[in-house]
Amino acid sequence: MPAYPSAIDFDELKRWVGRTESRSDHVAATPVAALAATLDRDEPFPRPGDTLPPLWHWLFFPSIHRHSETGPDGHPKRGGFLPPVRLPRRMFAGGRFEFLRPLRIGDAMLRLSRIVDVRHKEGRTGPLVFVIVRHEIGNAQGVAVTEEHDIVYRDNPRPDDLAPPPRATSADCTWSRDIRPDPVLLFRYSALTLNNHRIHYDRQYVTGVEGYPGLVVHGPLLATLLMDLLRCNLPEAQVQGLTFRAVRPLFDTAPFQVCGTLEHDRKSARLWAKDADGLAMEATAALA
Numbered sequence: 636m637p638a639y640p641s642a643i644d645f646d647e648l649k650r651w652v653g654r655t656e657s658r659s660d661h662v663a664a665t666p667v668a669a670l671a672a673t674l675d676r677d678e679p680f681p682r683p684g685d686t687l688p689p690l691w692h693w694l695f696f697p698s699i700h701r702h703s704e705t706g707p708d709g710h711p712k713r714g715g716f717l718p719p720v721r722l723p724r725r726m727f728a729g730g731r732f733e734f735l736r737p738l739r740i741g742d743a744m745l746r747l748s749r750i751v752d753v754r755h756k757e758g759r760t761g762p763l764v765f766v767i768v769r770h771e772i773g774n775a776q777g778v779a780v781t782e783e784h785d786i787v788y789r790d791n792p793r794p795d796d797l798a799p800p801p802r803a804t805s806a807d808c809t810w811s812r813d814i815r816p817d818p819v820l821l822f823r824y825s826a827l828t829l830n831n832h833r834i835h836y837d838r839q840y841v842t843g844v845e846g847y848p849g850l851v852v853h854g855p856l857l858a859t860l861l862m863d864l865l866r867c868n869l870p871e872a873q874v875q876g877l878t879f880r881a882v883r884p885l886f887d888t889a890p891f892q893v894c895g896t897l898e899h900d901r902k903s904a905r906l907w908a909k910d911a912d913g914l915a916m917e918a919t920a921a922l923a
Contacts, residue, residue, distance in 0.1 A: 643721050643762060648753045651718035651766075656748045660695040662687055664740050666827055670694060673823045674863050683741040688866055689734055689874045690859050692772055692780055696746045697829035708845075709831035718753055720764045722788040724845060725832070727854030728765070729880040731783045742774040751783070764788040792846045801913030802882060805905075808894035810868040814860060816852045816887045824856045849886035857885065857916045860893045861906040865920055869897070869904070872922050879918035885910055 664681040670691060671678045700711040713719040738744065752767040765787050772780040818836070825835045833840040834851040841847045858879050865872065885891050891910040898905060901922070908916040 643755070643764070645753075645755050645764075648718045648720060648755075648764065651750045652753055654716060654750045656716045658696045658746045658748070660744050660746070662695065662738055662740050662742045662744060666694040667691060667740065669823075669827055670859075673820065673827065674860070676863070681740045683739075685740045687738040687740065688862065689732070689877065690855070690862050692738060692744075693828055693855050693859070695744065696772075698831075699829065705831065708840075709833040709837070716748070716750075717766060717768075717786070718750070720766070720788040722762065722764060723791050724789045726787050726789070726884070727881060728785040728787040729854075730785060730858070730878075732877040733781045734779070734874055734876065735781070736774075736776055736779045738772070738774060738779050744779075745773050747771045747773075758789065760792065761790045791844070804894070804907055804909040804914045805896075807896060808907075809896040810864055811892050811894045812860075812864055812867075813890055813892055815890045816850075816885065818850060818887055821850055821852065821856075821887060824853055828853075828855070847884070847886065849888035852885040852887070852891075854881050854916070857881070857893075857908050858918065861895065861908060861916065861918050862920070864893045864895050865904055865906060868895070869922075872904075874920050875923050876921035877918060879906075879916060881916050882914050885915045891915065 667681045667687065698711060704711055706712040708723065708725065710725065748768055748770045750766065751769045752765070754765040756763055765785060768784045768786065770780075770782040770784065771778050772782070821835045824830070825832075830853065834845055834847065835853055836850065838850055841850055861879070862874070862877070865874070885908065889910055891908055893906070893908050895904055895906040903922060904920045906918040906920060907914060
């Protein structure tokens with residue numbers, strides 16, 4: 636067995652498995668209009684009954700906590716619903732979704748969340764802790780969206796750490812869009828989702844403390860841009876499921892592309908985000 640830092644008590648972290656949380660919210664029109672504008676979509680203001688696009692439920696159920704309860708990275712201090720992992724970097728690693736029925740503007744929603752697993756392993760640069768959270772989001776008709784959210788915690792980089800080799804991407808894309816992730820885009824998405832994580836808006840913190848070269852593009856924003864690319868090019872497609880995985884982070888220091896193609900069976904679409912160095916996120920959407 637690898638020797639993990641004594642500060643990480645995995646037996647204690649495992650006690651969080653099975654912990655639950657329940658939150659309520661409603662699908663309001665203004666955040667939906669604001670996200671459409673942030674993604675540079677020219678759309679009319681949403682009306683009651685309009686369908687919420689896939690992944691836009693991330694606008695709702697924000698993590699609300701008092702300012703005095705904020706940890707050094709901007710997230711709530713650890714040890715509430717999520718386990719108190721004593722590793723400084725927290726990242727959105729991926730997720731799996733089922734879209735069972737539409738959520739609509741005006742719907743009252745309930746989200747039931749559960750910690751389903753806490754895992755640890757030794758990575759290339761030290762210990763990693765993976766926390767898997769399952770959400771069930773429903774309206775008056777029943778469960779509408781199920782989501783499994785993968786969170787990974789790791790240590791800050793050491794000076795002698797080597798960057799992983801880049802992964803090449805397919806040149807066979809049918810659709811693409813160039814994105815310039817300026818600080819305004821990242822700020823707007825942080826504000827809309829009440830994401831306090833300082834890596835997305837505090838350049839001094841992200842470069843000086845966590846060792847990144849620039850502001851980090853949100854994993855959920857990348858996934859939302861991938862799904863928006865699909866929605867722009869296949870507006871009538873009914874998305875039944877989505878799986879995505881973050882390969883490496885992107886930053887506000889360089890543009891990137893979101894790309895996609897419809898598979899030959901027309902029952903799924905392959906989506907990915909890339910920059911000049913290679914693949915950053917990959918996803919597969921299951922279509923009706």
